[in-house]
Amino acid sequence: MHSGRRSAASLEDETLDFTTEKSNDKETAQDLAEAAVCFANASGGTIVVGVRDRTTGPEAFIDATISRDLLRSKIHELTEPAMVVDVQDVSLHGHRLLAVVVPAGLDVYATRKGLVLRRWNDQCLPLSPTGVSRLDDERRGTDWSAGRSGRSTTEVDPDAMHRVRQLLRQTGDETRVRLASASDQDLITALRLDVGGNELNRAGEVLLCRNAVAAAADVLVYQYRATPGGEATASRRWGTPLVTAFAEALDAVSARSEITPLNTVRGQVLQIADFPLAAVREAVANALLHGDHRERRPVHIEHSPSTLHVRSPGPLVTGITPANILTAGSKARFPALAGSFRQLGLAEELGQGVDRMYREMVRSGRQAPEVLVASGGGEPETTVVLRGGPPNVRIARFVAELPDAERNDTDALLILLMLCEKRSVTAKDVAPVVQRDVAATEDILRRLVHGPAGLLEATAGTHARRNPNYRLRGQALAALGPAVTYHRRNPSDTDTKVVDHVQEYESINNATIQRIFDVDVYQARDILRDLVGREILTRTSTQTRGRAVKYGRGARFPEKRRRR
Structure with missing residues (x-):
C-alpha cells in the first residue's frame, strides 16, 4: 500500500477490513461496532483503523486518534450480546493505526439497533431472518433434522426401505449387513431416524417418506x-x-x-x-x-x-x-441426516x-x-x-501409474496439475491451492522430491534456499508430454536440433531423441516417423526394430551452405 502498488481494498477479504475514523468518536464507535458484528457472525477477523481503502501510496495512511480503551468499551456497549474485542496499537510508516481483532462468535451478534450483519468475502451484508435462524442453530449446536416430524414410522415408503436394505448389504460391513435383515422399526432406530416411540424425526421423514412436510415438494x-x-x-x-x-x-x-x-x-x-x-x-x-x-x-x-x-x-x-x-x-x-447417509454408504x-x-x-x-x-x-x-x-x-495415464501413496493423495495431484501449467512453483505459490500454510506445503513438496515417485526436483539455482523452486523431473515431463503446456515443441525447433545432431554425429536413434526432447519412447518414435516421412531422415541400419535402429541423412536433409 505505502509503495503505491496496491490499494487496501485489494487486500480485503473475509477476515480483513480497512477503514478510517468518522467525524467524531461516537460515529466511529458505531461504525466499528457494526463491522465487529459482521466478523463475529462469520469466522472472525481484523479491522485496521487508519487506512483509506481506495487510495494508494503514503496518502492512504491517516493517524487513528480514538482511544483504545474507549473503542473497546463502546463496542462492548453497542453490541448484543456484549462483545469483547482486542484493540491493539500499531505503528506503521510513522502513523498510528488501530487493529481491532474480533473472534468468531459463539452466539448470533447484533447491534443495539437490531442490525444483524455477516461477512461475505470483502463485504458486510445483512442476514435474512432465515439466515439468522440458521446461524443460531449452528452456534447452539441445534440439529433441525433431529426434531420431531409428526410422522409415524408406519408411514415410511416400502420402496425406500427396500433400497435402504440394499445399500446396507452393499457396504460390505458385517454389522451393517446384519442390520439389513432387522425389522423396519429396529432399522429406523439403528439409523437414528426416530425420536422414540413410533415417531420419525425430520431426517427420517425426508429420507424415507413420500411428500415430506419438512422439505420442498421437489427436493x-x-x-x-x-x-x-x-x-x-x-x-x-x-x-x-x-x-x-x-x-x-x-x-x-x-x-x-x-x-x-x-x-x-x-x-x-x-x-x-x-x-x-x-x-x-x-x-x-x-x-x-x-x-x-x-x-x-x-x-x-x-x-x-x-x-x-x-x-x-x-x-x-x-x-x-x-x-x-x-x-x-x-x-x-444436519448431523442426524448426515449420520444416516454415512451409515448407508x-x-x-x-x-x-x-x-x-x-x-x-x-x-x-x-x-x-x-x-x-x-x-x-x-x-x-x-x-x-x-x-x-x-x-x-496423458494426465490420467500418468496418475494411474503412480505409486499408491501419490495416486491417492489429493495434495500431490493438485501440485501435479499446477505444474502442467507452470514451469516451477514455490511453497508460497502452492499453499493456497492445497489450502495449507507455507511450512506444511514445503513438507509436501519435499516428500514429492524424495518419495518413491520422485516427481519433483529443486531447480539448480534455488536448491539451497529454505523454500526452493520445484519443477517436474525429466521422466515426468516425458511421460506427460503435451499435457505440459510449456513443454510443447515447435516443429521447426525439432527439425533444427535433429539436423544439428546428425551433422555432428552422422546418425541418431530413438534413445537420443528421448534425451534431447525429454519425451517417452512413443513420442520419440512419432518424431522419427515424421522426419522419415518428409525424407529429412532415412533408416541407415539393417535392423528394423529395437534400440539398434539408426537414422541418417535423407534425400531432403538440409546441408550446411559453405561460406565464400
Missing part, C-alpha cells in the same frame, strides 16, 4: 442440455423419499455420460467417464446434506457434456469457505468427501472442482462446478 431437480446454453433435452424432478431421489439422480447422470477407454503401460484398461461417478456422488451428497432444507428450495443439477453444476440452497456451513474446504474438515449442518466419513471429489477429477485427467458461494441479490446458495468433456489422457 432434487435434474436437467440435461446438449450444450451449456442450449435448451434442456431431458428434465426430471424428485420429491421425497430422499434415498430414492439421490440414487435415481446419479443414474440420470451416468446414463448421459460418455466413456473414454484408456490403456496403461501395466496393461490395465481404465474406463474414464465424462464426470467420474465418485466425484458426482460426493457433489450431490454434499448438496443434499449441507443444503438448507428449511428454505424449501430444491438442489439443482445442471448437466451438459462439458460441465456439471450442482447448486444447493444456503451458504456453506459457518467456518467453511471455498478457500479452506479441503482442510477445514467436514461440519454437518451414500456419503464419505467426515472430512473425506470433498477430498475425494477433487482427487477423482484430477485422476480422470480433468480440472479440479470449483466451489462458488453466492450472496447478496437473492437467497444465498452454494454451487459445485465439475468440468467434463474429453479427458486429458
Whole structure:
C-alpha cells in the first residue's frame, strides 16, 4: 500500500477490513461496532483503523486518534450480546493505526439497533431472518433434522426401505449387513431416524417418506442440455423419499455420460467417464446434506457434456469457505441426516468427501472442482462446478501409474496439475491451492522430491534456499508430454536440433531423441516417423526394430551452405 502498488481494498477479504475514523468518536464507535458484528457472525477477523481503502501510496495512511480503551468499551456497549474485542496499537510508516481483532462468535451478534450483519468475502451484508435462524442453530449446536416430524414410522415408503436394505448389504460391513435383515422399526432406530416411540424425526421423514412436510415438494431437480446454453433435452424432478431421489439422480447422470477407454503401460484398461461417478456422488451428497432444507428450495443439477453444476440452497456451513474446504474438515449442518447417509454408504466419513471429489477429477485427467458461494441479490446458495468433456489422457495415464501413496493423495495431484501449467512453483505459490500454510506445503513438496515417485526436483539455482523452486523431473515431463503446456515443441525447433545432431554425429536413434526432447519412447518414435516421412531422415541400419535402429541423412536433409 505505502509503495503505491496496491490499494487496501485489494487486500480485503473475509477476515480483513480497512477503514478510517468518522467525524467524531461516537460515529466511529458505531461504525466499528457494526463491522465487529459482521466478523463475529462469520469466522472472525481484523479491522485496521487508519487506512483509506481506495487510495494508494503514503496518502492512504491517516493517524487513528480514538482511544483504545474507549473503542473497546463502546463496542462492548453497542453490541448484543456484549462483545469483547482486542484493540491493539500499531505503528506503521510513522502513523498510528488501530487493529481491532474480533473472534468468531459463539452466539448470533447484533447491534443495539437490531442490525444483524455477516461477512461475505470483502463485504458486510445483512442476514435474512432465515439466515439468522440458521446461524443460531449452528452456534447452539441445534440439529433441525433431529426434531420431531409428526410422522409415524408406519408411514415410511416400502420402496425406500427396500433400497435402504440394499445399500446396507452393499457396504460390505458385517454389522451393517446384519442390520439389513432387522425389522423396519429396529432399522429406523439403528439409523437414528426416530425420536422414540413410533415417531420419525425430520431426517427420517425426508429420507424415507413420500411428500415430506419438512422439505420442498421437489427436493432434487435434474436437467440435461446438449450444450451449456442450449435448451434442456431431458428434465426430471424428485420429491421425497430422499434415498430414492439421490440414487435415481446419479443414474440420470451416468446414463448421459460418455466413456473414454484408456490403456496403461501395466496393461490395465481404465474406463474414464465424462464426470467420474465418485466425484458426482460426493457433489450431490454434499448438496443434499449441507443444503438448507428449511428454505424449501430444491438442489439443482445442471448437466451438459462439458460441465456439471450442482447448486444447493444456503451458504456453506459457518467456518467453511471455498478457500479452506479441503482442510477445514467436514461440519454437518444436519448431523442426524448426515449420520444416516454415512451409515448407508451414500456419503464419505467426515472430512473425506470433498477430498475425494477433487482427487477423482484430477485422476480422470480433468480440472479440479470449483466451489462458488453466492450472496447478496437473492437467497444465498452454494454451487459445485465439475468440468467434463474429453479427458486429458496423458494426465490420467500418468496418475494411474503412480505409486499408491501419490495416486491417492489429493495434495500431490493438485501440485501435479499446477505444474502442467507452470514451469516451477514455490511453497508460497502452492499453499493456497492445497489450502495449507507455507511450512506444511514445503513438507509436501519435499516428500514429492524424495518419495518413491520422485516427481519433483529443486531447480539448480534455488536448491539451497529454505523454500526452493520445484519443477517436474525429466521422466515426468516425458511421460506427460503435451499435457505440459510449456513443454510443447515447435516443429521447426525439432527439425533444427535433429539436423544439428546428425551433422555432428552422422546418425541418431530413438534413445537420443528421448534425451534431447525429454519425451517417452512413443513420442520419440512419432518424431522419427515424421522426419522419415518428409525424407529429412532415412533408416541407415539393417535392423528394423529395437534400440539398434539408426537414422541418417535423407534425400531432403538440409546441408550446411559453405561460406565464400
